[in-house]
Amino acid sequence: MESFEDLGLSADLVEALAAEGIERPTSLQEAAIPVLRRGNNVLLAAGPGGGTLVAWGAPLLERLAAEGDRPRVLALTVTADAAQRLAESLQRIGSVTGHVVAALGTPWVLPGRAHVLFATPRDALAAARRGDVDLGAVEALVVDQADRLEKLTGLSPVEEVLAFLPRDGQRVVVALPVSGGVSDFVERHARRAPVVPQMPADAGQESAPPHRGVLRYRIVGEPKDEASLMLASELLANDGRHVLAYCRSDDRAADLGDYMTLHGYAAGAAGDVSVPIWLGAHELEARAAAEGVEGVAVLSHDVPADPDSLDRRHGGGGGGYVMVLPREVSHLRDVARRAGYRLEPHPPRPGPVDEDAERFREMVAQAVESEDVGPYLLLLEPLFQRYDPAEVAAAATALLRRKAPAPAPRTARASEPPRGATPPAWAKLFVSVGERDGLTARDMVGAITGEAGVPGTAVGKVEIRESHTLVEVQEPVARQVIAALNGTTIRGRAVRADFDRPRARGSASRERPPRRR
Numbered sequence: 001m002e003s004f005e006d007l008g009l010s011a012d013l014v015e016a017l018a019a020e021g022i023e024r025p026t027s028l029q030e031a032a033i034p035v036l037r038r039g040n041n042v043l044l045a046a047g048p049g050g051g052t053l054v055a056w057g058a059p060l061l062e063r064l065a066a067e068g069d070r071p072r073v074l075a076l077t078v079t080a081d082a083a084q085r086l087a088e089s090l091q092r093i094g095s096v097t098g099h100v101v102a103a104l105g106t107p108w109v110l111p112g113r114a115h116v117l118f119a120t121p122r123d124a125l126a127a128a129r130r131g132d133v134d135l136g137a138v139e140a141l142v143v144d145q146a147d148r149l150e151k152l153t154g155l156s157p158v159e160e161v162l163a164f165l166p167r168d169g170q171r172v173v174v175a176l177p178v179s180g181g182v183s184d185f186v187e188r189h190a191r192r193a194p195v196v197p198q199m200p201a202d203a204g205q206e207s208a209p210p211h212r213g214v215l216r217y218r219i220v221g222e223p224k225d226e227a228s229l230m231l232a233s234e235l236l237a238n239d240g241r242h243v244l245a246y247c248r249s250d251d252r253a254a255d256l257g258d259y260m261t262l263h264g265y266a267a268g269a270a271g272d273v274s275v276p277i278w279l280g281a282h283e284l285e286a287r288a289a290a291e292g293v294e295g296v297a298v299l300s301h302d303v304p305a306d307p308d309s310l311d312r313r314h315g316g317g318g319g320g321y322v323m324v325l326p327r328e329v330s331h332l333r334d335v336a337r338r339a340g341y342r343l344e345p346h347p348p349r350p351g352p353v354d355e356d357a358e359r360f361r362e363m364v365a366q367a368v369e370s371e372d373v374g375p376y377l378l379l380l381e382p383l384f385q386r387y388d389p390a391e392v393a394a395a396a397t398a399l400l401r402r403k404a405p406a407p408a409p410r411t412a413r414a415s416e417p418p419r420g421a422t423p424p425a426w427a428k429l430f431v432s433v434g435e436r437d438g439l440t441a442r443d444m445v446g447a448i449t450g451e452a453g454v455p456g457t458a459v460g461k462v463e464i465r466e467s468h469t470l471v472e473v474q475e476p477v478a479r480q481v482i483a484a485l486n487g488t489t490i491r492g493r494a495v496r497a498d499f500d501r502p503r504a505r506g507s508a509s510r511e512r513p514p515r516r517r
Helices: 011-019 027-037 052-063 080-097 121-130 146-152 156-162 180-189 225-237 250-262 283-290 307-314 326-339 355-370 374-386 389-403 441-452 475-485
Strands: 042-044 073-076 101-103 116-119 140-143 170-174 213-219 242-246 267-269 277-280 296-300 321-324 341-345 426-431 459-464 469-474 497-499
Touching (some): 011 052, 011 080, 052 116, 073 121, 073 156, 121 156, 146 180, 146 374, 156 180, 213 307, 213 326, 225 242, 225 250, 225 296, 242 250, 242 283, 250 267, 250 277, 277 283, 283 307, 307 326, 321 326, 374 389, 441 459, 441 475, 469 475, 475 497
Parallel strands (some): 042 170, 073 116, 073 140, 101 116, 140 170, 213 321, 213 341, 242 277, 242 296, 267 277, 296 321
Antiparallel strands (some): 426 469, 426 497
């Protein structure tokens, strides 16, 4: 689809989007806007980088008139910084349609009278309880980056905010990945919400796409111009003749071209052999112009919006590079996986120095591949504006290694006690999170090892029941685990942990049989 007009948006809104350089809808926007314009609940399985703000913001501005002096849309965000940034972006569009946009926790005039209000769940809850903001007229609730909220604060504050809203309002939940906790929240509070983009019915058995190449990425701060300039200069210094830099719009391409030219790297249209920097906003046209030219390195200044966009830019075996903001990493990983590309950091990881260092890097690399690091990238993003991400990672490593014991040597197996030693006894603990919360054995083991700092070998059998979990831990660390878990959240639920006392739970025997790890 070539235009937002084809999606039925008003001429004023289309003009406002065009003024921001947003002229062609992404695949997410194309699928989501018609559904949201009809007032339906929606689960957007997407993250920053895929066009999520316009995907829900444009149809809600279209559907809800700019009238009254109370919020009609409440958008809950992970941090106050995110609320500020998103409010500023949407205000530039909403000002054309007459909507007032504001954010709590940052300097905005009379945020309680805005038509669209951004806030963290806790800021919204506090303002509603004080009477500073009346949420009784809210017709649409947006939970942005619900997966991040679940990881960092839990979804309980969001549920408390719901008590101040009309029960029949529209619900929009944005998450990538869609965890069990987020799915449970949607099932309870956004009934009959379709998933956009729609996932195949057999997604669980979906075969992996063919491997199409390697894509290198660099995590950078905003604005990206300086980082793209530095990478382009590296590529041109290493025998490159041209760098084809893809941007999401003509305006973005023009701004990047001005910045490159200011620093002595002349920029122009793709195929212009007289300049080193080629700018591409229209992917197929730029790729066709570069076809057959040797020495062209491909750079995505703006992260590709979807798998098709990624393949149009970087397909053909050439690979290339992507400049990615911390909050866009989950999106990039998702589209690269669906398009069949393997991601590698640039510059690459250094080689091993010694055995302990190699083991530690292996542990970190495994965490990068298996854990959802998006929430922590978001948490650290303000530091990336002040320091290089590598310095932040090094500082976090220093803190971690100062706290953690030295790695066990490879010759000893942590799971086996020394020959002749008495194996430790096991204690059974009660933890107040269970199957109804979407808990998995991996969640429980991860919470214990992460919060209490004990090895995985100290955790035994895990029995997940409907409302709680019984888990065995080695007796010497049992009290340490209980103290570490109490007060934390797992799957958005506050945790209560104690030694298992069966007689205190008379109804436990009537629950469904346990799931065992």
